Amino acid sequence: MDKVKKRICVITGSRADYGLLCWVMKEIASRADMELVPVAVGAHLEPDWGYTVKHIESDGFTDVVKIKTFSGDTSACGIASTTAETVKGLSAFFASTQLDLVVLLGDRYEILAAAMAALIHNIPIAHLGGGEISEGVIDDSIRHALTKLSHLHFVITEKCAERVMAMGEESWRVHVSGSPRLDFMSRIKFSSKDELAQKLGIDFSRKIALVIFHPLTLENKNTEEQTAELIEALKQADCSKIMFYPNIDTNSGTIIKMLEEFAGDKENNAKIFKPLEMADYLGLLNSIDLMIGNSSAGIVESPSFKLPVVNIGDRQKGRDCMRNVIHVPNNSTAILKGIMEALSPSFKDSLKDMENIYGDGMASRKIADVISKIDFSKFSLVKKNVQKEVLDWRK
Structure with a gap:
């Protein structure tokens, strides 16, 4: 009699998290004792954000469960509505x-919604990416909430x-895998x-910067002002600019x-793209001269390419960074100064012997190995709160 396979559901809400999860999904799908159940929600199903579920399917995952959840509105009320629709749609599934x-991976509101639905249905949850810090956005609070769920x-x-573990999680539940971002x-x-x-119409005869700039969700009233400061710096920067759409925030x-x-102004030497296929995105990182913005890609992936990064503002505040990252406040003068430093030959030369601290490219295999060893018929959903040393708040 054939052994019953473990049914492992992986939920992805955007091209950004799929770029990490695809390797975990491939590893799970390759195991004889597991059956992968891929689910796409959020931006994946939106034409305005590139309908990126097509990238999942082109990677060989032809049985993707599609659950439309985006409200079409990126205001605070619209994001809250999307969160509610995600809970509702996944609960029914x-x-x-x-x-x-x-x-689940990361710190997005749609992933928090997925965890809420799974918790209510008594389905065990594995979270990738806990314990990181990004103080400038609501992602930080969502990430810590996901840890407890x-x-x-x-x-x-x-x-x-x-x-x-400082949040009270039992040590046997915690596994250091490294980041699956590096498995590529x-x-x-x-x-x-x-x-x-040929594909994107990029002229590599000039210096090229990749610009990825997301809203600071704890400061969303200043989004227009912050973006204007970035644009003013980009106008003065002596390089071509490849820009990506931000997350749905x-x-x-x-x-x-x-x-x-x-x-749209040709004098700015800029192009803007919706999410690219993974091979094109990685090829771009391997070919450009610097990255500008506030994306976690500038913290985690960039060191593998020895790529200079100008990290703007507080969105990634608190993350462990390597020496390729130049931190600047969100004003045009500081951003432009950071760009000039990042483009200098001496700065580029200083990165030659840098190695990435975020993993060895084997994270997906390590994750699948742990899951493979678990007997879910005996797996405990009852979590104990392990008390660590607590500082006396009265002092």
Whole structure:
């Protein structure tokens, strides 16, 4: 009699998290003792954000469960409505299928909604990326909430493991896997400069900066002002600019409108793109001269390419950074100064021997190995709160 496979559901809400989860999904799908159940929600199903579920399907996951959840509105009320729709849609799905584990990554509101639905249906949750810090956005609070909602934790560094256990999580539930973001290093062929030039119309004869700028969701009233400061710096920067759409966050529509207007003026030497296929995105990182913005890609992926990064503002505040990252406040003068430093030959030369602290490219295999060893018929959903040393708040 064949052994019953573990049914492992992986939920992805955008091209950004799928870029990490795809390797975990491939590893799970390759295991004889597991059955992958892929689910796409949020931006994946929106034409205005590139309908990126097509990238999932083109990677060979042809049985993706599609649950439309985006309200179409990026205001605070619209994001709250999307969160509610995600809880509702996933709850109906969970009620109709048997699952042994739900795998979630990161710190997005749609992922918080997925955890809420899974918790109510008594489905064990594995969370990837707990214990990180990004003080400038609501993601930080969402990430910590996900830690408390989850039953297994796959973290990227020992320091992250310590933070998770400091929140009362039992040590046996916490596993240091490294970041699956780095698994691409040995698993995918990057697009070449010639391929990118032909496909995207990029002229590599000039210095090129990749710009990824997301809203600061704890300061969303200042989104227009912050984006204007970035654009003013980009106008003066002596390089071409490749810009990506931001995440679907509160007021992301404001950023998109301003960046599209900037790219529309040919004198600015700028192009704007919706999410690219993974081979093209990685090929771009391997071919450009610097990254500008406030994306976690500038913290985690960039060191693998020895790529200079100008990190703007507080969105990534608190993350462990390497020496390729230049931190600047959100004003045009400081941003431009950071760009000039990042483009200097001496700064680029200083990164030659840098190694990435975020993993060894084997995270997906480590995650699947842990899941493979678990007997979910005996897995405990009852979490004990392990007390660590607590500072006396009265002092």
